[in-house]
Amino acid sequence: VERTLSIIKPDATRRNLTGRINAKFEEAGLRIIAQKRIQMTPAQAGTFYAVHKERPFYGELCDFMASAPVVVQVLEGESAIAKNREVMGATNPADAAAGTIRAEFAESVGENSVHGSDAPETAAVEIAYFFSGLELVG
Numbered sequence: 571v572e573r574t575l576s577i578i579k580p581d582a583t584r585r586n587l588t589g590r591i592n593a594k595f596e597e598a599g600l601r602i603i604a605q606k607r608i609q610m611t612p613a614q615a616g617t618f619y620a621v622h623k624e625r626p627f628y629g630e631l632c633d634f635m636a637s638a639p640v641v642v643q644v645l646e647g648e649s650a651i652a653k654n655r656e657v658m659g660a661t662n663p664a665d666a667a668a669g670t671i672r673a674e675f676a677e678s679v680g681e682n683s684v685h686g687s688d689a690p691e692t693a694a695v696e697i698a699y700f701f702s703g704l705e706l707v708g
């Protein structure tokens with residue numbers, strides 16, 4: 571089994587969509603083995619998204635991620651990274667397949683409701699950014 575880091579972003583927590591998004595994960599066979607609601611600072615969001623620091627939208631992205639609470643979570647399952655990204659849908663909701671989280675809930679390419687790790691190496695780093703080993707209860 572594999573683990574991935576998921577974030578329910580501020581646009582979604584503001585609209586009270588945490589439960590509906592979690593249902594999508596669980597219906598896809600992903601198990602939520604750790605979860606907490608936190609308020610990030612722009613600096614903490616900036617460290618998390620450091621790979622994007624040269625992109626033109628970086629400042630906007632960091633401010634958005636700190637604009638309201640987020641729910642950070644670890645999802646576990648067979649091929650969890652790919653499965654989660656499939657359930658999330660394309661980054662831009664206009665391109666997201668029907669039934670995906672972003673097709674149903676995302677507001678724009680920036681305010682797109684969820685984050686998911688993109689590879690095993692990034693998943694490990696991203697999980698460790700928010701959780702200690704004792705908090706992962708598989």
Ligand code: GTP
Pocket residue numbers: 622627630631660661679680681682684685686687688
């Ligand atoms: P994440 O799971 O959040 O990493 O999304 P992703 O892997 O589908 O997209 P990517 O890593 O390329 O971009 C990271 C995040 O930056 C996206 O999820 C968006 O929130 C934001 N983002 C990407 N492109 C744009 C853009 O053109 N404008 C704005 N404002 N934000 C963007």
Ligand code: MG
Pocket residue numbers: 686688
């Ligand atoms: Mg990404």
